[in-house]
Amino acid sequence: MTLELIGLSHHVAPVELRERVTLDLDAASALAGQLGDSVVLSTCNRTELYLFGVDGDDALAALEGVAGEPLAGVVYRLHEDDAAQHLFRVAAGLDSLVPGEGEILGQVRAAYEAVETGPVLDRVFRQALGVGKRVRTETAIGESPASVSSAAAALAAQVFGDLEGRHVMLIGAGRIGELAASNLVSRGAQIAYVANRTVETARDLAHRFGGEAIALDDVAAKLGEVDVVVSSTSAPEVVLAASDVPAKHRTPLFFIDIAVPRDLDAGIARLDGCFLYDIDDLEAVVADTLNGRRAEATRAEQLVEEEVERYRAWRASLDVVPAIASLRARAEEIRNAELAKLKGRVSDDERRTIESVTSQILNKLLHLPTVRMKEAAVSADGAAYADAVRHLFGLEDEK
Amino acid sequence: VVEALFWPALLGYGEAAFAYASPRTSRAATWGVRLGWLAQTALLIAQAANADGFPWSSWAGSLNLFVWFVVGAYLIWGCRPRFRLLGLAVMPLAAGLFVVARIGGGTDTGSSSAYGNVFLVVHVGFVLAAFAGFTLAAALAGLYLWEERRLKRRAADILRLRLPPLATLERLEWRTVIVSLPLLTVGLAAGIVRQHERGGSLDALEAVTLATWVVYAVFLGLRPSGRRAAYLAIGGFALVILARLVLAGSHFT
Numbered sequence: 001m002t003l004e005l006i007g008l009s010h011h012v013a014p015v016e017l018r019e020r021v022t023l024d025l026d027a028a029s030a031l032a033g034q035l036g037d038s039v040v041l042s043t044c045n046r047t048e049l050y051l052f053g054v055d056g057d058d059a060l061a062a063l064e065g066v067a068g069e070p071l072a073g074v075v076y077r078l079h080e081d082d083a084a085q086h087l088f089r090v091a092a093g094l095d096s097l098v099p100g101e102g103e104i105l106g107q108v109r110a111a112y113e114a115v116e117t118g119p120v121l122d123r124v125f126r127q128a129l130g131v132g133k134r135v136r137t138e139t140a141i142g143e144s145p146a147s148v149s150s151a152a153a154a155l156a157a158q159v160f161g162d163l164e165g166r167h168v169m170l171i172g173a174g175r176i177g178e179l180a181a182s183n184l185v186s187r188g189a190q191i192a193y194v195a196n197r198t199v200e201t202a203r204d205l206a207h208r209f210g211g212e213a214i215a216l217d218d219v220a221a222k223l224g225e226v227d228v229v230v231s232s233t234s235a236p237e238v239v240l241a242a243s244d245v246p247a248k249h250r251t252p253l254f255f256i257d258i259a260v261p262r263d264l265d266a267g268i269a270r271l272d273g274c275f276l277y278d279i280d281d282l283e284a285v286v287a288d289t290l291n292g293r294r295a296e297a298t299r300a301e302q303l304v305e306e307e308v309e310r311y312r313a314w315r316a317s318l319d320v321v322p323a324i325a326s327l328r329a330r331a332e333e334i335r336n337a338e339l340a341k342l343k344g345r346v347s348d349d350e351r352r353t354i355e356s357v358t359s360q361i362l363n364k365l366l367h368l369p370t371v372r373m374k375e376a377a378v379s380a381d382g383a384a385y386a387d388a389v390r391h392l393f394g395l396e397d398e399k
Numbered sequence: 400v401v402e403a404l405f406w407p408a409l410l411g412y413g414e415a416a417f418a419y420a421s422p423r424t425s426r427a428a429t430w431g432v433r434l435g436w437l438a439q440t441a442l443l444i445a446q447a448a449n450a451d452g453f454p455w456s457s458w459a460g461s462l463n464l465f466v467w468f469v470v471g472a473y474l475i476w477g478c479r480p481r482f483r484l485l486g487l488a489v490m491p492l493a494a495g496l497f498v499v500a501r502i503g504g505g506t507d508t509g510s511s512s513a514y515g516n517v518f519l520v521v522h523v524g525f526v527l528a529a530f531a532g533f534t535l536a537a538a539l540a541g542l543y544l545w546e547e548r549r550l551k552r553r554a555a556d557i558l559r560l561r562l563p564p565l566a567t568l569e570r571l572e573w574r575t576v577i578v579s580l581p582l583l584t585v586g587l588a589a590g591i592v593r594q595h596e597r598g599g600s601l602d603a604l605e606a607v608t609l610a611t612w613v614v615y616a617v618f619l620g621l622r623p624s625g626r627r628a629a630y631l632a633i634g635g636f637a638l639v640i641l642a643r644l645v646l647a648g649s650h651f652t
Contacts, residue, residue, distance in 0.1 A: 144558055154558055159550065161564035252565065252625070273625055275550050284555040292559045 005083035007048030029114035037118040041111040091132035100141030105132040141296035144289030153183035164188035177232030220244035231263035242267030316377040323386035404442035411435020412494040419487040449508035453519035459503025468531030525586030532579025537636030539572040540629035611638040
């Protein structure tokens with residue numbers, strides 16, 4: 001029985017195909033239950049079937065049933081160490097669109113926890129979750145923001161430190177501004193005002209974030225009450241001029257201009273205590289952090305390789321463990337049979353002494369063969385050694 | 400014993416001065432600071448045990464003690480990865496001054512002073528502790544100005560080569576000064592009282608130290624923020640340098 005992976009991802013399949021085989025957690029666990037000892041990992045970027053002792057062709061047919069078309073030319077099929085290595089890379093975020101993104105680790109955990117697995121899949125998935133954690137703690141791959149909106153929040157934190165209690169003004173009630181606001185809120189900031197040309201539109205967003213809706217004309221008057229301004233309107237002209245910014249404000253003012261054409265007067269950047277980042281600046285920051293992530297990915301790959309070695313050793317040990325267990329059981333059986341013959345011929349004290357001595361002899365005698373078999377297992381001779389032991393000690397029947 | 404302790408201390412500080420240059424070796428640098436500081440602490444204890452009176456009353460001796468205070472102050476909050484560049488600013492200075500103290504005989508044993516121990520501990524100890532705090536505050540101010548400039552210029556690597564946030568740097572700078580100024584006040588007051596009793600006149604070092612006190616008093620009084628605070632902290636540190644390295648010789652004779 002072998003470990004096998006059948007799957008497709010953003011590397012090999014266009015979104016039109018991926019979206020057809022994307023399964024929610026319930027559907028994925030139902031498919032896994034139908035296949036046997038398996039885990040189905042399905043996200044927007046990948047659908048992968050991890051199988052142990054399940055016919056790969058049957059599993060592929062089931063996936064084709066979901067897709068509604070043949071997938072043989074698209075899917076990748078990996079076995080044993082390669083399949084484990086792929087899973088470790090996935091859990092570490094190394095196979096993701098944005099290297100090091102952390103969401104995938106939670107998705108791997110959810111897929112694993114949604115089904116009952118046998119010992120091999122159980123071990124490989126638990127190890128994969130460990131790899132994901134290890135990569136995130138031992139490298140800096142996940143520390144930097146990977147999107148414009150998260151970069152904007154990280155930059156605000158670079159000015160203010162903890163954003164707890166910092167007040168944010170959103171100018172424009174569009175989707176991009178909302179994303180930036182969500183990132184700021186996730187770091188503890190509060191959305192104080194949402195300004196929009198149409199106050200009604202602003203009111204809906206303001207209500208969701210617990211802020212107050214204001215008209216665009218009131219922006220300058222409220223600047224003294226906020227620390228961060230995020231602007232993302234579709235206005236063709238400048239929404240906030242440098243001359244509208246008060247000369248004295250209680251803390252630094254951090255302006256994020258995600259709009260194209262830009263909403264905020266470039267002259268704001270020259271004002272004392274004001275910092276202004278437009279979309280180009282944010283994209284440059286993201287590009288730079290992604291370069292940093294790629295550098296960290298090299299270190300992460302080394303960690304994955306170490307874990308694959310550990311997995312390989314564990315899998316190899318599975319070949320010899322039954323033989324070792326049989327050998328020890330047979331030895332113990334013989335010892336007990338011989339001890340039984342002493343019944344009534346020796347005192348209790350003598351019997352305890354004999355039991356102790358024979359047990360020590362047995363352990364010492366079997367120690368070296370046990371160690372040698374485990375060593376041989378790692379070097380791929382494990383099966384041959386196990387067969388030899390079974391033959392020499394007459395353990396074939398117990399195989 | 401003193402000889403055997405000087406070199407490990409210098410080795411620790413020297414290693415830290417270089418190792419802080421890279422994020423990958425910053426942990427080793429921090430251990431260099433810790434072990435070096437422990438070695439210097441042992442050195443100071445050995446000096447005190449062998450001295451007939453306050454052992455750091457000479458110019459070089461006080462420099463030795465000053466280095467210990469500077470590194471000690473850095474250890475309070477410098478041993479975190481995001482403060483690596485603070486270590487890169489402080490540790491080369493500490494290692495350099497430690498070598499100067501050694502050349503001047505400040506790490507030797509057997510020194511003695513005509514002044515009473517209590518007076519020297521209060522005067523020299525407090526003034527040096529305050530100067531060490533101002534050194535750290537200046538390093539924090541320098542980092543603030545650099546970080547603020549990078550943010551203003553929208554440097555693309557701002558999140559990769561990451562410093563503590565501006566607000567954190569400003570807060571630590573303020574806290575350092577607020578702790579250091581009372582120490583300087585006590586140290587200065589002890590010196591002024593002693594001088595008044597003996598009837599001496601104000602020398603150049605004392606005048607500059609008084610000016611330093613005024614600068615930091617203004618700092619606390621006006622509580623400037625941002626760049627102004629950083630410039631003031633660095634201005635005060637320039638006076639510390641003047642007092643410690645240029646004018647100190649005549650005061651200790």
